[in-house]
Amino acid sequence: MAKWFNWGNKNKAKDKNKDEKVHEEQNLSAQEFEEAEEELSEEDLKALEEEALQAAPEEVIEQAEEIPTEEPPVETEQVKPKKPGFFEKLKDGLKKTRDSITLRIDQVLVSFGKVDEELFEELEEILITSDMGMDTSLKIIAELREKVKKEKITDARGVRQAIKEIIASRLVDEDTGLKLNSKPSVIVVIGVNGVGKTTSIGKIAHHLKSQGKRVTVAAADTFRAAAIDQLEIWAKRAGVEIVKHSEGADPSAVIYDAVQHCKSKGADVLICDTAGRLHTKKNLMEELKKVFRVINRELPDADIETLLVLDATTGQNAVSQAKTFSEVSELSGIVLTKLDGTAKGGIVVSIKSELNVPVKFIGVGEQMDDLQPFNPSEFVEALFGSD
Ligand SMILES: Nc1nc2c(ncn2[C@@H]2O[C@H](COP(=O)(O)OP(=O)(O)OP(=O)(O)O)[C@@H](O)[C@H]2O)c(=O)[nH]1
Ligand SMILES: [Mg+2]
Numbered sequence: 001m002a003k004w005f006n007w008g009n010k011n012k013a014k015d016k017n018k019d020e021k022v023h024e025e026q027n028l029s030a031q032e033f034e035e036a037e038e039e040l041s042e043e044d045l046k047a048l049e050e051e052a053l054q055a056a057p058e059e060v061i062e063q064a065e066e067i068p069t070e071e072p073p074v075e076t077e078q079v080k081p082k083k084p085g086f087f088e089k090l091k092d093g094l095k096k097t098r099d100s101i102t103l104r105i106d107q108v109l110v111s112f113g114k115v116d117e118e119l120f121e122e123l124e125e126i127l128i129t130s131d132m133g134m135d136t137s138l139k140i141i142a143e144l145r146e147k148v149k150k151e152k153i154t155d156a157r158g159v160r161q162a163i164k165e166i167i168a169s170r171l172v173d174e175d176t177g178l179k180l181n182s183k184p185s186v187i188v189v190i191g192v193n194g195v196g197k198t199t200s201i202g203k204i205a206h207h208l209k210s211q212g213k214r215v216t217v218a219a220a221d222t223f224r225a226a227a228i229d230q231l232e233i234w235a236k237r238a239g240v241e242i243v244k245h246s247e248g249a250d251p252s253a254v255i256y257d258a259v260q261h262c263k264s265k266g267a268d269v270l271i272c273d274t275a276g277r278l279h280t281k282k283n284l285m286e287e288l289k290k291v292f293r294v295i296n297r298e299l300p301d302a303d304i305e306t307l308l309v310l311d312a313t314t315g316q317n318a319v320s321q322a323k324t325f326s327e328v329s330e331l332s333g334i335v336l337t338k339l340d341g342t343a344k345g346g347i348v349v350s351i352k353s354e355l356n357v358p359v360k361f362i363g364v365g366e367q368m369d370d371l372q373p374f375n376p377s378e379f380v381e382a383l384f385g386s387d
Contacts, residue, residue: 095340101126101383105160136353147165172377178305186305189272190308201231206368214265215271216261219232220275221251223247306329313341333357348374
């Protein structure tokens, strides 16, 4: 499992250890998810479901008190770090990817005196190894060949600019915002375990709340008590309400209660956390389908965003995960987390080309404001810099 460190904050380290423990408990990587065996018989599944239903749902609805986000402790005024803006955070977060793509492109451009076939091959190699995907990399280089020929580009600077423009044009998408016009509207967050669903929910809740929306989160990952506790911590940080039942409860029952809560309290957005693993993959998919059935039945006219969370560090697995999860609901967007922990941020480009689902948020760290709405032009600027 990837380790995240260097945040220089005791509380944060404590939280992180907890998170890591949680994930050790779960012990199922994205790859294992793909290979998950159908271990339970039909009867076992039935018994499991009955057990979940019987697990007396002790509903707790809380108006969370907002608690301060965890900034590093500041000792004196002089050492107080300047809080970086969004763009700076993005740039910092993408440092590894920038070193892997842009720096290498620049080195190749400097070492090659002229624009020839060998140069194109070198550039192609860089794109492929930064996880842009074989297919996408080949297309980008094919486009580059055309552009170089058409615009009679002969120098390194021109080639660099051409690559930047091609990548930018591939990322442009009109649909990167959330469509949350109904009251309430719903965001269902899905994805394999450990990708960053719960953390992203906390951050999205914070983001929407700062836009003046009244947000409720639903703890529909009832598979482990720790999952409910973790969401509760994030709800408190973001200062939003949480609807939860106890461990083992039926996730659909949690969602049902959460929807009623939102209707009666006039909440604007309901964000649903879901399990990343159950005993089997089939089991998980059935549970998620049921969750969507409840939402569609209770809120037939609501705007529903189905966000698939993908971990940028797991690279090309993303495509098969997206395929599996689109079984339960049409995906409306991708949340791409942990871009700060990988040199393979090129995955943004391949996701866009291969999945045909817009990337709506990107995660560049573990703090509350480290999840940003995806802005393609800023992303390209952060990678290549301004001209
Ligand atoms: N560096 C970094 N870490 C992240 C980011 N997003 C999430 N994480 C970390 O990833 C770990 C897993 O996050 P969770 O939110 O618990 O993941 P989950 O998908 O809810 O996991 P399950 O509930 O087990 O299915 C935590 O330690 C998070 O702090 C990110 O953008 N950058
Ligand atoms: Mg979770």
